[in-house]
Amino acid sequence: MPRKCTVCAHPERAEIDQAIVDGVPYRAIACRYGVGREAVRRHAKNHLPRTLVKAHEAAEVARADDLLARAREYEARAVELLKKAEEENDYGTALRGIREARACLELLARMRGELEHEMAINFLESKDWITIRELIADALKPYPEAREALRKALLEFVEENQG
Numbered sequence: 001m002p003r004k005c006t007v008c009a010h011p012e013r014a015e016i017d018q019a020i021v022d023g024v025p026y027r028a029i030a031c032r033y034g035v036g037r038e039a040v041r042r043h044a045k046n047h048l049p050r051t052l053v054k055a056h057e058a059a060e061v062a063r064a065d066d067l068l069a070r071a072r073e074y075e076a077r078a079v080e081l082l083k084k085a086e087e088e089n090d091y092g093t094a095l096r097g098i099r100e101a102r103a104c105l106e107l108l109a110r111m112r113g114e115l116e117h118e119m120a121i122n123f124l125e126s127k128d129w130i131t132i133r134e135l136i137a138d139a140l141k142p143y144p145e146a147r148e149a150l151r152k153a154l155l156e157f158v159e160e161n162q163g
């Protein structure tokens with residue numbers, strides 16, 4: 001006769017399921033809801049509705065898309081400013097463009113921590129990024145010191161992300 005699952009029978013089963021999906025350690029769940037850790041593990045493996053796990057994955061993807069959209073926004077602003085700086089030979093505008101590009105890089109660095117390492121790599125190899133890099137270099141041509149500082153910062157970022 002199969003053993004009854006204490007988690008399935010638990011009045012707070014929905015919350016337990018959610019905690020499992022959220023990645024709360026089994027020990028903490030067991031403690032909080034007064035069930036055995038082994039029961040939580042077995043339940044997670046055999047009874048947790050697949051749909052719940054799927055919904056969680058979908059939420060992760062949505063979050064990734066959101067971050068990527070924000071990175072693209074910074075990126076577009078940086079391109080715009082840098083083009084303008086290049087046309088007008090304007091150091092202040094170039095600096096603002098670089099700030100936008102930096103915000104974009106920082107966001108991507110954060111994404112790298114939260115999401116796949118691959119995403120940062122993909123970005124670094126993307127056409128958009130190569131365009132930004134070239135625009136920055138061109139815009140800073142009259143300012144070799146700033147150019148060198150930026151080149152170093154970028155090199156560091158690339159090394160970190162490709163290591």
Ligand SMILES: [Zn+2]
Pocket residue numbers: 005006007008009042043047048
């Ligand atoms: Zn169960």
